[in-house]
Amino acid sequence: MRILKFFFFSMLWILGLGLLAFLFGREILLALESNIIKNDYNSLLNKNYAAACTNQFSYSQDYWTQIKFTSDKEYNLEVVCSDFATSPIVLSSKKMLPLVSKASFGSGFIINDQKLPSFIELEVLGRNLYIYTDAQKIYSNYLSKPDFDYDQGPLSSCEAHNYQCCSLDVQSGLGEQLTSVNDCPKSCYESCLFRPSILLFNSQPALDETTRTIEVLSGETISFSYVLGNGKNDVFSGQISRDEETSWLQKLQAIFSRQKVEENDGIALPVEVNIDFGDGETWQSASLQDSVDHSYICQTKTCYFQVKISAKDVQGVLSVDNELAKMIVKVNR
CATH class of the missing domain: 2.60.40.10 (Immunoglobulins)
Incomplete structure (x- = not known):
């Protein structure tokens, strides 16, 4: 009987400690990633990058900087020279911490004279954190974001906005269409559905x-x-590109995430x-x-x-x- 009681209470302790580790782990990951993004933003805001445009394009010109997400897990720190807006200078490319992903529509933050507010939403296993800018100051909030007219962020890929590029020959786009993307402006939708x-x-x-x-x-x-x-299966084999393999981290995220399912059965x-x-x-x-x-x-x-x-x-x-x-x-x- 003592052995059974010991085993029972040991399991309770293990489950309790596991739950605490899970809850605190989410908060730590969100806090760390939030601080990283805030530091990146302030670094772009406070440094002068005029020389970058001169070195790249041989003459001085106006510029702005931006944090541009290229997917829900990766982003670039960029300098955009006004005369070459379609060819940003990538200062560095970064990948967010494991289990952290961007769950919002916006593609990042633009730092320029217009000072338009922007926001992104970070997500870790069902826990969310808002990061937003106002008058070139950056904030974070667990509960909600202020009711501003937010800019959608830098010109980026469809995936960066948490939308999907649909293969219109075999799929139909569902929801709102987004044309201001640089990879699939004619087929970027909230989700895709296979056509009969x-x-x-x-x-x-x-x-x-x-x-x-x-x-x-x-x-x-x-x-x-x-x-x-x-x-289903291989009916459309070779017509639609798919990820090679889903990692265990992505599978774990999918269990808790509220994001749309990307693949349709x-x-x-x-x-x-x-x-x-x-x-x-x-x-x-x-x-x-x-x-x-x-x-x-x-x-x-x-x-x-x-x-x-x-x-x-x-x-x-x-x-x-x-x-x-x-x-x-x-x-x-």
Whole structure:
């Protein structure tokens, strides 16, 4: 009995100490990273970098400095010369402490004469800290940030704003679109959703795969069949870039983080599939694969009909429109 009591109380002590280490560890990481960013900001604010522009571009010019996030974990300290705003001078590149990430929209801080307020939100295992600037002074707050009209920060990548570059050939952008980014201005959205994809659209009698044309006699029955992709596994292999491997730190963060899930498991079911036979008749299905019979009547020597298949998921996202989703039916009388 004593052994059981000892074991029980030992486990309680271990759990209690583990919980305290977890809670204090979060606060320490946030405090350390906050101080690092504040020191970087004040360093940029207090130093003169006019010589950097002269050395880089051979003549003196106005400049400003900035802390620019390039991802949710990395940022640069930069000098931006006014005549070469698209070619900032990188003073140093930094990576935040383990488990610390940026969880907000803003891409960093610009230090110039306009003195616009900016903010970022740091996150460690569900604990958040706001870092914001006002009149070129930098502050931090655990509870909230002041109600200012915040600037979005330096021109940076889509990822730096906690948005995603969508592959519009196979994905649809969801939420607000952000065009003021330097990597994917036409496809930067809050999140991405896989579009339904027609993997197979065939007929029996078989069509010519090169011209996607099928030839039949008037009144002859054609069996159309399709297979709809769901965006999972290797259906889109090679079309969408993915991270090689997720580290254990990233997995641990994902458990506590409130951030959006970056990868989508597939299209939102149920789907609505529509086949337009080209002769005024249509057919609908709610299955990922199905088949239907149809016959054509031609009143002249030869008739041509274009058959189209499309799909829409429950969120209204339309399928990819490509040549695989179409075929021509040549009907001879």
